[in-house]
Amino acid sequence: MTDNAFRFADELGPLKIIHVYEPSINLKAVLVVDNIAKGPSIGGIRMATDVSTEECFRLARSMTLKNAAAGLPHGGGKIVLYGDPKMPKAEKANLLRGLVNALRNEETYVFAPDMGTDEECMAWIRDEVGRVVGLPREIGGIPLDEIGATGWGLSNVAEVAVRYCDFELEGASFAVQGFGAVGKHASRFLSERGAKLVATSDSQGAIHNPDGLDINALLELKKAGKSVSEFDQGTSMDRENIIDIECDIWIPAARPDVIHEDNVSRLNTKLIIEGANIPITHAAESILYKKGIMYVPDFIANAGGVICAAMEYHGANESSAMTTIKEKLMRNTEQVLERAKLENIEPRQAAIELATDRVKKAMSFRRFSLFSTAPEFL
Ligand code: NAD
Numbered sequence: 136m137t138d139n140a141f142r143f144a145d146e147l148g149p150l151k152i153i154h155v156y157e158p159s160i161n162l163k164a165v166l167v168v169d170n171i172a173k174g175p176s177i178g179g180i181r182m183a184t185d186v187s188t189e190e191c192f193r194l195a196r197s198m199t200l201k202n203a204a205a206g207l208p209h210g211g212g213k214i215v216l217y218g219d220p221k222m223p224k225a226e227k228a229n230l231l232r233g234l235v236n237a238l239r240n241e242e243t244y245v246f247a248p249d250m251g252t253d254e255e256c257m258a259w260i261r262d263e264v265g266r267v268v269g270l271p272r273e274i275g276g277i278p279l280d281e282i283g284a285t286g287w288g289l290s291n292v293a294e295v296a297v298r299y300c301d302f303e304l305e306g307a308s309f310a311v312q313g314f315g316a317v318g319k320h321a322s323r324f325l326s327e328r329g330a331k332l333v334a335t336s337d338s339q340g341a342i343h344n345p346d347g348l349d350i351n352a353l354l355e356l357k358k359a360g361k362s363v364s365e366f367d368q369g370t371s372m373d374r375e376n377i378i379d380i381e382c383d384i385w386i387p388a389a390r391p392d393v394i395h396e397d398n399v400s401r402l403n404t405k406l407i408i409e410g411a412n413i414p415i416t417h418a419a420e421s422i423l424y425k426k427g428i429m430y431v432p433d434f435i436a437n438a439g440g441v442i443c444a445a446m447e448y449h450g451a452n453e454s455s456a457m458t459t460i461k462e463k464l465m466r467n468t469e470q471v472l473e474r475a476k477l478e479n480i481e482p483r484q485a486a487i488e489l490a491t492d493r494v495k496k497a498m499s500f501r502r503f504s505l506f507s508t509a510p511e512f513l
Contacts, residue, residue, distance in 0.1 A: 143192045147199060147494060148211075150505045152188065155237045162233045163217040167195035168243045169210065171506060172497035173203060175242065176212030177268065177445060179249025180234075180256070182227075186215035194249075197412070198441070200490040201434040203497075204471075205463055207445045210494075212244045220251030228259050235263045242266065243506070247444055254278060268444040277453050279443040283320025287457060288439025288464045289408050290324035293384060295468040296431050299476070300406050302383050305329035308345075310382040310404070312336050313389025314353065314363050317410045317437065321386055322350050334380040336389070340364025341372045343380060378402060387414035394419050402428070409433040417483065424481045432483045434490070435467050 143149055148169040155164040165188050168176050178198035181191075191213050199211025218230060235246060246260045246267040254271040261267050261274060270276030279285070297304045307330045311318040314335045322332045331347040339362030342348065353363055364371040378394070381403040387393055388410035394402065399419040407423065407430040409415065414433065415423070423430055439460045446456040467489075475485040498504040 143189075147196070147491070148505055149192060149195060150243070152192070153238070153241065154188075155234060157233050157237065160229055160233045161218075162230055162237070164214055164234050164237075165191045166212065166214045166238060166241065166244060167191045168212040168241070169195040170199045170494055170498075171210035171212075171243050172494055172501055172504065173210050174208040175245050176210040177202060177207070177245045177247055177441065177448070178211055178213040179247040179269075180214040180216055180231075180252045181249040182216040182218055182220045182251030184217065184219055186217060188215075191215040197434055199494060200487065201438050201441060202445075203493040204435055204467055204486060204490040205438040205442050205445075206467075206493070207442065209245070209445055210243075213249075214238075214244075214246075216251070227256070231256050231259050232263050235260045239264055245448060247441075268448045270447065275447075277443055277447045277451075277456055279440050280316035282443075282453060282457070283316075283323065284443035284456065284460060285317045285410065285437050285439040286320025286322070287324050288442070288460045289317070289321040289386065289388075289410050289436055290328060291461045291464045292408055292431050292436045292468045293325060293330075293406070294328065295465050296406055296408065296429060296472065297384075299472045300383075300429050302405065306331070307383040308333045308381075309384035309386060310334040310377055310380045311386045311388055311410075312377050312393065312414075313387070313411065314357060315388065318386065318388035319350075319354060319357070321388060321408075321410060322353075325384075326350055330384070333382055334369075334377055335363050336374045336377040337363050338374065338389075341374050341377045342366045342369040343372055343376075344369030345381075384408060387411050390414070392416055396422065399423060404428065406430070409436050412437065420483055421481065429472075430482055431468055431471070432486045435464075435471050435482075435486050438464060438467075 151168045153166040195213035202209045248269040257269045334343040342363045378401045384406045385404040391413045394415040396418050399422050442460045443456045471486045475482045
């Protein structure tokens with residue numbers, strides 16, 4: 136097939152790519168439904184001015200793998216919505232209401248939040264079509280960033296991953312890049328297990344104290360709208376210097392591609408738990424692997440949020456969501472690291488194989504491999 140429209144097509148998908156356009160409200164968006172062999176796709180709406188169909192496809196594919204690895208009855212999909220997420224609220228609501236109406240009958244996709252969209256946006260969607268996760272608590276949602284679903288997942292991943300390293304979690308030192316929704320809760324849960332936060336950063340700067348940082352005091356500082364670098368019990372640094380900090384566990388929880396071939400040698404750690412999405416380039420991960428530094432890939436480690444969203448969709452409450460996150464992530468981390476050890480392959484390759492096996496198994500039950508004609512998918 137030479138047609139450019141099929142440039143992303145491979146054995147797993149994408150099943151469909153839909154361009155949504157409505158000039159009267161300046162609506163431009165793309166929905167990619169990658170693979171629904173395991174169930175209706177879940178993946179958030181990313182709103183930004185610089186998104187593309189290619190980015191949408193890559194994000195949808197990573198949701199296929201993340202949802203499969205997490206053992207959820209959901210496939211992967213994604214929407215990119217062109218626009219400034221900080222536009223006036225009325226305009227944003229209009230755009231989102233238009234978008235979901237255009238996709239009203241796309242039952243292969245469940246709307247969810249991502250960068251640039253939040254609980255309030257999901258509430259508007261609920262008002263229009265109902266098929267949505269990531270709702271405010273007042274209308275039945277489980278507020279995953281407030282309860283720290285992803286950070287909770289990371290702390291459970293750490294508990295398993297240290298068994299493949301030469302240190303204990305109790306007393307281990309850790310550094311967190313990005314003291315936001317993921318980073319602060321990961322810090323809180325890890326410190327409850329006896330680990331010590333020695334450095335953290337945000338977009339303004341970083342703070343370091345080898346004797347340990349007071350997490351509650353840092354949380355108060357952030358609540359007051361300040362940067363962690365303004366904390367008075369430690370050495371404040373440029374935000375990039377967090378990479379050099381000596382620690383047992385290093386957690387990227389900020390931006391994509393922060394570690395690459397040119398700076399990976401600066402890391403002074405034994406274990407990396409990837410909280411952000413694609414925080415380390417694949418080339419840099421290979422360098423870590425060869426140096427004997429253990430890492431747990433993003434779509435295994437940070438699946439707590441999507442597990443929580445899927446649990447909400449299926450009517451679960453907060454405490455059962457947290458229990459499920461713990462069970463699934465501990466089991467998956469063990470399976471990935473065990474497979475990597477036995478087959479002598481990188482953790483990322485082991486994770487991709489595990490997830491792809493699960494998607495292919497689900498595809499084998501279908502009359503058509505990628506889609507189903509069963510009512511829930513129509
Ligand atoms: P957030 O906006 O709440 O927090 C991000 C933090 O990183 C902020 O404190 C910000 O100041 C800081 N930051 C930004 N640029 C930085 C830089 N260059 N250096 C250091 N710090 C920087 O976002 P979040 O929800 O915590 O998400 C963080 C990452 O985790 C993103 O990549 C996101 O896609 C990914 N993720 C989030 C979830 C979730 O449940 N929220 C789930 C899976 C993956």
